[in-house]
Amino acid sequence: MTAASAAVVVAAVAAGPAFAQAPATPVFGARVETVYVDAFVTRDGQAVRGLTAADFELKDNGEVQDVQLVTSDQIPLVSVLAFDTSGSVAGPKLAALEAAGGAFLDGLKPADEAALITFNEEVRWASEPTTDKGRVKTALGGIRPRGGTAVMDGLFTAVTLPVSKARSLVVLFSDGEDNLSWLSDGQVKSVVERSNALVHVVGIASAAAVPEMSNTASPQVARSQGGGTFQSRTLEAPHNLKLRQIAESTGGRFWTAESPDRLRQTFAAIAEAMSHRYVLRYDPQSGPRTGWHRLELRLRGKAGRIEARRGYWVAGR
Amino acid sequence: MLVPALLSAGGVVALAGDEPIVKWDQKVGRIEQPQPSPLALARMYASGRRAEAIAALDGWSEADMKAELVSLRSEMRKMGGHLPERPLRAAVMLHTDRELYERLQSPVVESVRECGINAHGGYARALIALLVVQSDQSREFVRRWLTAMALSSHWDLCLDDVRRWTHEGLKWFPKDAQMLLLQGTASEVSAALTPVPALFADPSHRSEGLSDIARRRQELSEARRDLEAALAVDPDLHEARLRLGRVLWRLEKPQDARAPLQTVLERAQEPWILYLAHLFLGRVLEDAGELPAATEHYRAALAIDPGAQAAAVALSQALLVGGNDGEGREVLARALKQAPRGQPRDAYMSYHLGRSNLAEGLLDALRAETLE
Numbered sequence: 169m170t171a172a173s174a175a176v177v178v179a180a181v182a183a184g185p186a187f188a189q190a191p192a193t194p195v196f197g198a199r200v201e202t203v204y205v206d207a208f209v210t211r212d213g214q215a216v217r218g219l220t221a222a223d224f225e226l227k228d229n230g231e232v233q234d235v236q237l238v239t240s241d242q243i244p245l246v247s248v249l250a251f252d253t254s255g256s257v258a259g260p261k262l263a264a265l266e267a268a269g270g271a272f273l274d275g276l277k278p279a280d281e282a283a284l285i286t287f288n289e290e291v292r293w294a295s296e297p298t299t300d301k302g303r304v305k306t307a308l309g310g311i312r313p314r315g316g317t318a319v320m321d322g323l324f325t326a327v328t329l330p331v332s333k334a335r336s337l338v339v340l341f342s343d344g345e346d347n348l349s350w351l352s353d354g355q356v357k358s359v360v361e362r363s364n365a366l367v368h369v370v371g372i373a374s375a376a377a378v379p380e381m382s383n384t385a386s387p388q389v390a391r392s393q394g395g396g397t398f399q400s401r402t403l404e405a406p407h408n409l410k411l412r413q414i415a416e417s418t419g420g421r422f423w424t425a426e427s428p429d430r431l432r433q434t435f436a437a438i439a440e441a442m443s444h445r446y447v448l449r450y451d452p453q454s455g456p457r458t459g460w461h462r463l464e465l466r467l468r469g470k471a472g473r474i475e476a477r478r479g480y481w482v483a484g485r
Numbered sequence: 486m487l488v489p490a491l492l493s494a495g496g497v498v499a500l501a502g503d504e505p506i507v508k509w510d511q512k513v514g515r516i517e518q519p520q521p522s523p524l525a526l527a528r529m530y531a532s533g534r535r536a537e538a539i540a541a542l543d544g545w546s547e548a549d550m551k552a553e554l555v556s557l558r559s560e561m562r563k564m565g566g567h568l569p570e571r572p573l574r575a576a577v578m579l580h581t582d583r584e585l586y587e588r589l590q591s592p593v594v595e596s597v598r599e600c601g602i603n604a605h606g607g608y609a610r611a612l613i614a615l616l617v618v619q620s621d622q623s624r625e626f627v628r629r630w631l632t633a634m635a636l637s638s639h640w641d642l643c644l645d646d647v648r649r650w651t652h653e654g655l656k657w658f659p660k661d662a663q664m665l666l667l668q669g670t671a672s673e674v675s676a677a678l679t680p681v682p683a684l685f686a687d688p689s690h691r692s693e694g695l696s697d698i699a700r701r702r703q704e705l706s707e708a709r710r711d712l713e714a715a716l717a718v719d720p721d722l723h724e725a726r727l728r729l730g731r732v733l734w735r736l737e738k739p740q741d742a743r744a745p746l747q748t749v750l751e752r753a754q755e756p757w758i759l760y761l762a763h764l765f766l767g768r769v770l771e772d773a774g775e776l777p778a779a780t781e782h783y784r785a786a787l788a789i790d791p792g793a794q795a796a797a798v799a800l801s802q803a804l805l806v807g808g809n810d811g812e813g814r815e816v817l818a819r820a821l822k823q824a825p826r827g828q829p830r831d832a833y834m835s836y837h838l839g840r841s842n843l844a845e846g847l848l849d850a851l852r853a854e855t856l857e
Contacts, residue, residue: 350795
């Protein structure tokens with residue numbers, strides 16, 4: 169199983185360590201000066217370790233930037249588990265999901281915060297962000313599935329609400345179609361792209377999915393990054409495709425568990441992937457320009473697949 | 486008096502009047518347990534022994550019911566087009582309850598009940614064709630019964646069944662605004678719940694995707710037609726106008742969608758309709774790039790129902806897009822603090838269910854009318 173994902177953290181530089189100033193707000197002010205981008209590098213499905221800043225070439229709106237590497241240990245995560253608790257999750261799937269959530273929490277560092285948001289037709293804080301992972305596990309045990317599914321509203325909430333100086337990771341699980349969200353995928357994508365959240369989505373394989381597609385980036389992403397051996401695109405359920413596109417826009421990915429039994433392994437892999445990320449820091453050469461900033465990240469003289477955020481947004485004042 | 490059939494088709498031998506029906510099992514060559522006659526069962530039902538009467542239909546096959554129907558039609562002809570109305574209504578409700586009972590027994594997959602009208606529902610539907618011509622009172626009974634059946638199917642999101650009931654209803658009551666609204670709502674919801682296919686995902690499945698899109702569009706057009714027809718009959722049917730606005734937006738006619746939604750806001754009184762009209766008009770305006778106006782409508786929706794999560798999400802997102810992220814987060818956080826909401830639900834959450842929560846009350850009223 170490959171393990172790769174990425175996110176960007178855009179920080180307004182003020183007093184104190186720059187990484188601690190990363191705003192959790194989806195729209196960044198025009199005074200943004202320092203940008204944080206974090207990336208996962210894999211080769212043959214395995215995380216590549218030991219890279220230095222000199223191994224990366226990063227372009228912000230086409231301009232090569234002078235990047236530094238920040239130790240990821242210095243940046244605690246705020247991880248939000250956003251779980252579908254609609255009626256279809258009841259039964260063995262729920263037990264598997266609880267175990268998977270627990271495995272993910274076990275993979276976090278003590279300083280990392282975790283939270284649980286549940287959504288069926290209504291979105292709820294089951295556990296607000298805390299470093300006490302036991303509290304989140306207790307909330308996991310209290311899930312009672314019922315009702316319809318408002319995936320997009322749940323994702324919007326998970327990306328928007330956490331208030332923290334640290335960056336946030338959203339791991340969303342859903343097993344079915346969205347039928348009750350107010351927001352469209354386009355609206356949520358727009359908010360997610362402007363946020364500093366990294367989004368991973370976990371789904372359960374449907375009959376239309378093909379095994380070799382599992383736990384991989386989309387063919388488009390894989391081809392663009394020189395990876396993947398996809399022969400053809402399989403039929404993907406529209407709701408999964410939308411979630412995949414949103415996740416990939418943040419540098420995250422859509423993970424397909426072959427069955428509920430594999431959820432635990434999938435969630436553990438996401439936590440593991442987060443522990444092998446590279447965090448790059450730079451001050452944009454041309455200063456803080458408002459609008460969308462397109463990011464391009466590649467390795468210098470080394471093989472490997474990078475997954476990183478494709479851009480960030482700086483709002484005007 | 487209802488006269489059960491005296492037919493031998495399919496191995497059924499029935500006796501006239503209140504005598505029990507006797508079945509001859511040709512395979513084993515013996516007489517099965519006698520069954521109560523339809524009249525006896527209808528009387529049992531009307532006397533208040535509903536559960537017993539419903540359970541007594543256990544042995545009834547579709548063939549039995551068809552035979553009964555033939556007999557009833559024949560009897561009706563003999564009596565110059567008349568049949569005793571009260572037992573006939575009781576029979577309708579008896580088979581209705583059996584239909585609902587069997588629907589409860591049908592498999593539930595992922596919280597969705599298997600749809601379809603079974604033999605008892607079909608029989609009840611055939612009986613109402615005999616009942617509707619008896620008197621104005623029976624005609625009204627039939628109208629309410631068809632409405633209740635459509636609502637009941639809608640409650641289970643069996644939208645094709647809804648349209649079967651309304652199609653039947655509109656044959657008898659072509660100018661019934663409520664029936665037209667129910668039919669339009671079923672088409673609207675069916676289209677709304679059809680996922681928009683991702684055509685680019687797989688070219689080899691493009692034709693399937695196109696067919697889904699065409700079906701969705703067809704359903705929306707049918708919804709529009711029915712809702713406009715309902716409004717032509719009853720211009721004060723605000724729910725129909727609200728849904729028409731939403732359907733026009735779904736049909737990608739945002740300019741056309743504005744007028745009905747604005748009219749609802751000017752004329753309607755019911756808070757849940759006003760709430761949804763603000764929400765839907767806000768979306769139309771937001772799509773058109775009129776974010777400040779959209780934001781105001783979302784605020785108005787939230788003011789009508791401060792605990793409504795859909796309005797809070799809509800307002801929060803609009804504020805974030807507008808750069809007011811502090812208030813955007815605040816609005817959302819406040820909404821989450823109020824969850825779980827319980828009853829009454831956010832009207833947006835029950836929009837797809839229409840008025841189907843009224844089904845049970847309507848059916849109860851009809852049952853009560855059959856009691857002797």
